[in-house]
Amino acid sequence: MVSEVQNNPTAILRVERLSMKFGGLIAINDLNFEARRGAITALIGPNGAGKTTVFNCITGFYKPTEGMLTMTRQNGEEYLLERMADFVITKKAKVARTFQNIRLFSGLTVLENLLVAQHNPLMLSSGFTILGLLGFPTYKKAASDAIEKARFWLEKINLVERADDPAGDLPYGAQRRLEIARAMCTDPELLCLDEPAAGLNARESAELNKLLLDIRDETGTSILLIEHDMSVVMEISDHVVVLEYGTKISDGTPETVKNDPKVIAAYLGVEDEEVVELIEQAEAAGVDDITAAVDLLSTEALLEIEEAHPDMAPAALIPSAPAKVRRTRATAAKKPTVKSATDTTAAKPAAASTVKSKPTNPAAKPPAAIKPGATANALAEPRGGKADKLIVIKGIGPVNERKLNEHGIFHFDQIAAWKKADIIAAEAYLAFDGRIAREDWIGQAKKLAKQSQVTPAPKKTGGAK
The missing domain is CATH 3.40.50.300 (P-loop containing nucleotide triphosphate hydrolases)
Structure with missing residues (x-):
């Protein structure tokens, strides 16, 4: 190659x-x-x-x-x-570098941190301390040059006045700049x-x-x-x-x-086909920048929250979504639920005994038939008529959730019980390459299944015994 x-x-x-x-x-x-x-x-x-x-x-x-x-x-x-x-x-x-975690010599002064970075020329000019102890001119000049270079970088990072302060006493942002200046002294x-x-x-x-x-x-x-x-x-x-x-x-x-869909997919944790959907939604909403697809996905999740919890006001949770996009998506999401004026069935009260809970997620509706390639524990429909929100699992987006539902996977405990053959079957229709194991879907599903089974303890009433 x-x-x-x-x-x-x-x-x-x-x-x-x-x-x-x-x-x-x-x-x-x-x-x-x-x-x-x-x-x-x-x-x-x-x-x-x-x-x-x-x-x-x-x-x-x-x-x-x-x-x-x-x-x-x-x-x-x-x-x-x-x-x-x-x-x-x-x-x-x-080649010089800095680290994620600041690694200054906090007990040394700001100036000394910059001098330490110049130890190679200083040691060479001092004859590895002997000439320095004897006060040879070569070492004096090298020491003077080192201080001058340190002063230059202190001025560049606006820390000249704090040259004699311990590096550990500097604010966090100043320590970041000092670490870069120390690297530049090499x-x-x-x-x-x-x-x-x-x-x-x-x-x-x-x-x-x-x-x-x-x-x-x-x-x-x-x-x-x-x-x-x-x-x-x-x-x-x-x-x-x-x-x-x-x-x-x-x-x-x-x-x-x-504007690369693969980059958007990587940061969102979704598959490429989901990004294609988001891009199409962004274009339909009149958004010029493809990165608005990120906001569209957030808006999609926001609308689902609003539908599940109408008494909440979660709009403030996602301030980055453009107002125009949110209005467009909200309108589109609500259209299927609007009933015409001639629809008389909406006015008929249902008997209490026949009322069934409806899934809040449209993707959770039972499929007409489970598609080929389903896992061993696939179900014809969600238990109790309501599916778990599988998108809670990291790595499962709306499109992937829909595919799982189409293949009879509606609940956390189903994913938690997957064996090797089930993983292979799921990866075939999800077009994954080791992602289920890499993101530990099964481990995540086990925790979520366990949490859903825990019933809250009854509240204590009355005074102290």
């Missing part, structure tokens, strides 16, 4: 056929992408997609099971990172940032965006970042790579990735 990544002279990092396995778990599967020189490349995806594992392979914390990681420096030297120790990658290949050509905007408020995120753009524009440093804050990713990134379960599903400009 020919790699997707070619020998591009503008690429500072080429990731080719990268795979990382932990026993039977495949964290990264045949990943190919490149980070271009002087650009900001974002690596995004749902939790557990393998983003940090990619960083750990690039920076030497993990040794990949397979693949090649080629770092090309400005002087033309190439380094195969998968063959190098982590500290050598920083020193020779000029003079990297590639800066890897693992969720730099995590925990920041809107103002701090804006400051971070400006800092990263300044680093790219003023120093020429290439940036590879992992981020969940899409406002950061879409505003500053030149190139975006999207992972799902260790596999690349999209690669391109922020605009291209934002």
